[in-house]
Amino acid sequence: xxxxxxxxxxxxxxxxxxxxxxxxxxxxxxxxxxxxxxxxxxxxxxxxxxxxxxxxxxxxxxxxxxxxxxxxxxxxxxxxxxxxxxxxxxxxxxxxxxxxxxxxxxxxxxxxxxxxxxxxxxxxxxxxxxxxxxxxxxxxxxxxxxxxxxxxxxxxxxxxxxxxxxxxxxxxxxxxxxxxxxxxxxxxxxxxxxxxxxxxxxxxxxxxxxxxxx
Amino acid sequence: xxxxxxxxxxxxxxxxxxxxxxxxxxxxxxxxxxxxxxxxxxxxxxxxxxxxxxxxxxxxxxxxxxxxxxxxxxxxxxxxxxxxxxxxxxxxxxxxxxxxxxxxxxxxxxxxxxxxxxxxxxxxxxxxxxxxxxxxxxxxxxxxxxxxxxxxxxxxxxxxxxxxxxxxxxxxxxxxxxxxxxxxxxxxxxxxxxxxxxxxxxxxxxxxxxxxxx
DNA sequence: GGTTGAATTGAACGCCCGTTCAGATAATCT
DNA sequence: AGATTATCTGAACGGGCGTTCAATTCAACC
Numbered sequence: 001x002x003x004x005x006x007x008x009x010x011x012x013x014x015x016x017x018x019x020x021x022x023x024x025x026x027x028x029x030x031x032x033x034x035x036x037x038x039x040x041x042x043x044x045x046x047x048x049x050x051x052x053x054x055x056x057x058x059x060x061x062x063x064x065x066x067x068x069x070x071x072x073x074x075x076x077x078x079x080x081x082x083x084x085x086x087x088x089x090x091x092x093x094x095x096x097x098x099x100x101x102x103x104x105x106x107x108x109x110x111x112x113x114x115x116x117x118x119x120x121x122x123x124x125x126x127x128x129x130x131x132x133x134x135x136x137x138x139x140x141x142x143x144x145x146x147x148x149x150x151x152x153x154x155x156x157x158x159x160x161x162x163x164x165x166x167x168x169x170x171x172x173x174x175x176x177x178x179x180x181x182x183x184x185x186x187x188x189x190x191x192x193x194x195x196x197x198x199x200x201x202x203x204x205x206x207x208x209x210x211x212x213x214x
Numbered sequence: 215x216x217x218x219x220x221x222x223x224x225x226x227x228x229x230x231x232x233x234x235x236x237x238x239x240x241x242x243x244x245x246x247x248x249x250x251x252x253x254x255x256x257x258x259x260x261x262x263x264x265x266x267x268x269x270x271x272x273x274x275x276x277x278x279x280x281x282x283x284x285x286x287x288x289x290x291x292x293x294x295x296x297x298x299x300x301x302x303x304x305x306x307x308x309x310x311x312x313x314x315x316x317x318x319x320x321x322x323x324x325x326x327x328x329x330x331x332x333x334x335x336x337x338x339x340x341x342x343x344x345x346x347x348x349x350x351x352x353x354x355x356x357x358x359x360x361x362x363x364x365x366x367x368x369x370x371x372x373x374x375x376x377x378x379x380x381x382x383x384x385x386x387x388x389x390x391x392x393x394x395x396x397x398x399x400x401x402x403x404x405x406x407x408x409x410x411x412x413x414x415x416x417x418x419x420x421x422x423x424x425x426x427x428x
Numbered sequence: 429g430g431t432t433g434a435a436t437t438g439a440a441c442g443c444c445c446g447t448t449c450a451g452a453t454a455a456t457c458t
Numbered sequence: 459a460g461a462t463t464a465t466c467t468g469a470a471c472g473g474g475c476g477t478t479c480a481a482t483t484c485a486a487c488c
């Protein structure tokens with residue numbers, strides 16, 4: 001046999017990436033073979049090499065594209081730092097909950113990257129972290145935030161937010177909007193400056209609505 | 215050749231576990247071969263099977279022992295919930311910073327566990343999480359904490375705290391005591407109830423107030 | 429409708445995998 | 459010292475790995 005009916009690069013190419021993404025996320029890069037990926041999309045292993053130079057490039061492309069998309073998809077609004085922080089936090093949660101497999105891979109497969117690829121991915125991650133740190137820094141200067149160390153606060157918030165993907169399941173107890181609201185509430189409080197007391201102080205509030213299901 | 219000079223189960227056994235831990239943490243379970251582990255401790259691969267029934271048992275034992283030790287090493291003090299939370303947070307940070315490889319494995323290699331082993335490890339993790347959740351629940355009832363959802367707050371705090379191990383390096387910019395203090399500060403503020411104001415009514419607010427820093 | 433090029437197969441390459449085991453040697457016991 | 463037991467080697471097992479490539483078939487174009 002050789003070329004099969006309906007074969008088309010525009011189809012097999014994307015399917016390869018999808019299959020690799022799903023299998024890498026589920027079993028880990030090292031535990032997934034090219035033959036398994038090929039079987040998933042209904043071709044022989046040799047055919048994969050029309051679409052990727054090797055297995056490593058497959059992983060690297062997934063991670064790099066994910067991070068570049070993440071960076072391209074959000075820009076800080078022109079607003080006070082607290083509004084920027086809210087925008088960042090809500091976007092981070094939404095973006096990550098929409099792409100659980102990519103997030104998983106981007107955090108778990110770092111050690112399977114060859115050094116040159118690792119350097120690229122690390123750089124992109126630092127760029128992303130730098131955005132949050134810039135907001136915290138600006139807000140601290142403005143007296144909106146009370147953070148003893150912006151780098152620490154950055155890492156703490158990102159870890160907290162990204163952690164959602166480790167337990168969130170579609171159709172679970174809480175819907176996304178609720179999760180987003182409650183995490184934003186915790187994130188805000190973790191870094192917010194104490195309100196100036198007695199008078200004025202605009203009283204915003206956060207929905208504590210105990211009510212909920214369970 | 216056969217038995218070698220100085221060979222002794224009391225030596226090779228522990229060395230096997232140490233080597234497996236280090237290599238699994240560094241390269242991942244699936245990417246490490248029994249032959250690599252054997253080479254690390256200076257024996258042939260066959261000799262490893264005097265100390266473990268198979269590779270999977272090696273991973274499982276590391277994870278199980280780690281979690282059992284974690285659970286055994288801390289009991290909530292008899293105190294108010296806020297003091298219990300501080301004790302938990304500080305212990306969590308210290309314990310995890312002391313065992314970076316074990317922590318890494320326990321979070322990253324879950325998917326490489328066979329189903330029966332996975333069930334055991336999941337159970338232990340849930341037990342640990344339940345301890346924090348109990349504190350938050352108790353503190354919320356006492357009015358010390360303001361958490362909309364104790365489960366969410368539990369997962370948020372654990373993710374935030376455990377995340378330290380992803381960037382902490384011995385001899386880095388901040389020492390452990392500083393990190394511990396600052397993370398405890400952020401964790402506390404994320405869940406603390408607003409201080410009861412001069413007068414009545416606890417005012418929950420969001421700091422938009424431009425006002426001064428602290 | 430014939431030609432050209434894209435897409436794929438299937439076999440092969442050399443290598444490494446987890447695990448087993450008979451045989452050999454060192455440590456220990458009597 | 460001799461017998462016994464613990465420890466390890468080295469080879470082997472069947473199998474899977476990533477990757478390459480000539481041969482083959484299908485799709486697209488003239």
